Amino acid sequence: MKRFSFSNFMLWAGLAFIYLPMLILVIYSFNASRLVTVWGGWSLKWYIGLLDNTQLMNSVMRSLEIACYTAIAAVALGTMAAFVLTRVTRFKGRTLFGGLVTAPLVMPEVITGLSLLLLFVAMAQLIGWPAERGILTIWIAHTTFCSAYVAVVVSSRLRELDLSIEEAAMDLGAKPWKVFFLITIPMIAPSLAAGGMMSFALSLDDLVLASFVSGPGSTTLPMEVFSAVRLGVKPEINAVASLILLAVSFATFLVWFFAHRAEEKRKKALQQAMDESTGAALMAGPDSRRDPSQVHA
Amino acid sequence: MNIQRSLLRRLPKGRHFVIGVPFLWLFMFFLLPFVIVMKISFAEADVAIPPYTEVYAWAENKLSIIINLGNYIFLTEDALYLAAYLGSLKTAFFSTLLCLLIGFPMAYAIARADKAKQMVFLLLIMMPTWTAILIRVYAWMGILSNNGLLNSVLQGIGLISEPLQILNTNVAVYIGIVYSYLPFMVLPLFANLVKHDPSLLEAAADLGSSRYNSFWKITVPLAKNGIIAGCMLVFIPVVGEFVIPELLGGPETLMIGKVLWQEFFNNRDWPVASALAVVMLAILIVPIILFNRNQAKELEGRP
Numbered sequence: 186m187k188r189f190s191f192s193n194f195m196l197w198a199g200l201a202f203i204y205l206p207m208l209i210l211v212i213y214s215f216n217a218s219r220l221v222t223v224w225g226g227w228s229l230k231w232y233i234g235l236l237d238n239t240q241l242m243n244s245v246m247r248s249l250e251i252a253c254y255t256a257i258a259a260v261a262l263g264t265m266a267a268f269v270l271t272r273v274t275r276f277k278g279r280t281l282f283g284g285l286v287t288a289p290l291v292m293p294e295v296i297t298g299l300s301l302l303l304l305f306v307a308m309a310q311l312i313g314w315p316a317e318r319g320i321l322t323i324w325i326a327h328t329t330f331c332s333a334y335v336a337v338v339v340s341s342r343l344r345e346l347d348l349s350i351e352e353a354a355m356d357l358g359a360k361p362w363k364v365f366f367l368i369t370i371p372m373i374a375p376s377l378a379a380g381g382m383m384s385f386a387l388s389l390d391d392l393v394l395a396s397f398v399s400g401p402g403s404t405t406l407p408m409e410v411f412s413a414v415r416l417g418v419k420p421e422i423n424a425v426a427s428l429i430l431l432a433v434s435f436a437t438f439l440v441w442f443f444a445h446r447a448e449e450k451r452k453k454a455l456q457q458a459m460d461e462s463t464g465a466a467l468m469a470g471p472d473s474r475r476d477p478s479q480v481h482a
Numbered sequence: 483m484n485i486q487r488s489l490l491r492r493l494p495k496g497r498h499f500v501i502g503v504p505f506l507w508l509f510m511f512f513l514l515p516f517v518i519v520m521k522i523s524f525a526e527a528d529v530a531i532p533p534y535t536e537v538y539a540w541a542e543n544k545l546s547i548i549i550n551l552g553n554y555i556f557l558t559e560d561a562l563y564l565a566a567y568l569g570s571l572k573t574a575f576f577s578t579l580l581c582l583l584i585g586f587p588m589a590y591a592i593a594r595a596d597k598a599k600q601m602v603f604l605l606l607i608m609m610p611t612w613t614a615i616l617i618r619v620y621a622w623m624g625i626l627s628n629n630g631l632l633n634s635v636l637q638g639i640g641l642i643s644e645p646l647q648i649l650n651t652n653v654a655v656y657i658g659i660v661y662s663y664l665p666f667m668v669l670p671l672f673a674n675l676v677k678h679d680p681s682l683l684e685a686a687a688d689l690g691s692s693r694y695n696s697f698w699k700i701t702v703p704l705a706k707n708g709i710i711a712g713c714m715l716v717f718i719p720v721v722g723e724f725v726i727p728e729l730l731g732g733p734e735t736l737m738i739g740k741v742l743w744q745e746f747f748n749n750r751d752w753p754v755a756s757a758l759a760v761v762m763l764a765i766l767i768v769p770i771i772l773f774n775r776n777q778a779k780e781l782e783g784r785p
Contacts, residue, residue, distance in 0.1 A: 195587035203610055206621040209631060213624060266504040276501060285508040287777040288770060291714060293722020295739045296759045299746060300515030306532045307518050329511045361496055390614035393724055407616055414729060418624045426617040437609045
């Protein structure tokens with residue numbers, strides 16, 4: 186392979202295209218001049234000014250709260266969906282289920298947002314719940330679309346897993362839920378963490394869904410930023426945007442770091458097991474997992 | 483025997499629970515809402531809370547259902563809506579093509595890099611997808627504006643004398659869309675390309691195939707699923723995109739997501755907004771089914 190092939194050039198050009206604008210944004214957030222296009226020296230004043238902006242700080246806290254709840258619920262729901270998609274091969278409505286899990290990935294947000302709002306309005310009329318729209322309704326909206334992302338991440342990991350370990354546990358008499366919590370969950374933990382972080386970030390970023398389903402007094406951070414951005418570029422917004430960028434890159438780095446470490450550990454353990462060559466003892470009969478009764482009979 | 487029986491009894495229960503919870507959630511908060519959108523698209527706008535009329539009524543032992551097609555007829559009468567749908571489709575098509583042209587070589591280069599570098603490149607591609615689209619679009623506002631960085635640089639090196647009007651034109655919308663959606667093209671393409679067996683290309687080369695020929699006859703056909711996934715991940719959401727045309731586009735930018743937003747938030751005409759959503763969904767249903775089939779294959783690890 187040539188060192189400077191066309192595809193390598195495109196990779197570097199593409200990465201520059203992706204990162205330069207963000208870098209410029211961060212640099213300009215330290216600009217002392219109020220005029221965003223004129224460089225007036227380095228300054229931290231826009232960052233300090235943010236702390237006094239209580240409306241903004243409130244929306245930050247609200248967004249973080251929703252993102253936390255969303256991450257937890259989306260991981261639980263997405264893992265279940267992934268489990269069904271990879272392990273339960275046949276049941277009524279499986280095609281519909283698969284479609285429902287993956288469709289939120291691509292569905293335009295304006296459609297999802299509008300339809301969820303209309304659902305909430307209809308439900309409030311019919312059964313009086315949700316009485317008002319706010320954190321709860323935003324959480325439901327975010328959980329629905331984040332769990333699709335979690336399902337994709339987790340199911341790709343579930344597919345790679347060595348089924349024989351779960352089968353061995355079943356053969357030794359562990360109940361399915363015990364196998365799931367003691368064996369499957371620890372093995373897919375890195376992708377659960379990745380899915381959780383991803384949901385957190387997606388929830389923190391979302392503008393369109395939140396705009397539709399939020400009520401008065403529950404403005405999230407992106408909504409606050411959007412209403413300011415509409416009026417043009419402002420140094421305060423540069424500072425907020427840089428802080429969000431920083432937080433997200435830090436979170437991404439953490440995910441990568443932990444996933445990387447887990448992977449290294451796994452490889453090492455695998456190597457060790459291979460060296461000891463005791464793997465044969467773990468082997469179970471083909472497909473005994475689906476029907477434990479046959480194994481014990 | 484005892485353990486076995488309790489296991490068997492527990493299994494179906496657990497199974498129903500695991501299938502039931504996500505199914506119910508998605509049915510309730512993803513499928514059912516579309517039915518309601520459909521219903522309200524047949525209602526009439528009204529000055530009330532909520533701002534639409536009921537579609538069915540029960541009075542004097544008579545159930546009357548009023549299906550008002552007025553909203554749909556209205557959509558065909560005003561040229562604005564047709565132009566917006568066409569504008570959205572055109573923008574989505576060309577930006578998907580641009581993403582594919584830029585993203586394929588990038589994914590190819592990452593798939594050919596060694597394992598340690600692959601991780602870093604993937605992280606670099608993935609990170610922006612986690613960052614607010616709003617902020618990335620905002621970064622471009624500062625760069626593209628009349629007195630922004632790009633114009634200053636171009637004027638500084640003497641390439642242009644007058645600032646170029648880029649912000650609030652369709653060019654800015656294309657830049658913003660390609661910029662925001664490029665990772666969604668690269669990631670599925672990479673996931674596919676990395677699985678290719680290099681010995682196939684070697685065999686082709688041994689048999690006298692040129693690299694150009696091998697690329698089109700081996701790599702591209704094998705990458706079909708990745709290309710479909712990447713294109714759908716870009717095309718479908720871009721058709722309904724709101725933030726980018728709103729912030730980077732100008733009066734000439736007609737896209738359906740923006741029109742729907744205006745109908746809903748500015749005109750408070752919920753039935754027309756619903757009709758717009760129903761038509762958009764009808765246009766997108768074929769690509770969405772295509773995407774879902776493709777994903778189902780990927781999720782189950784089928785070729």
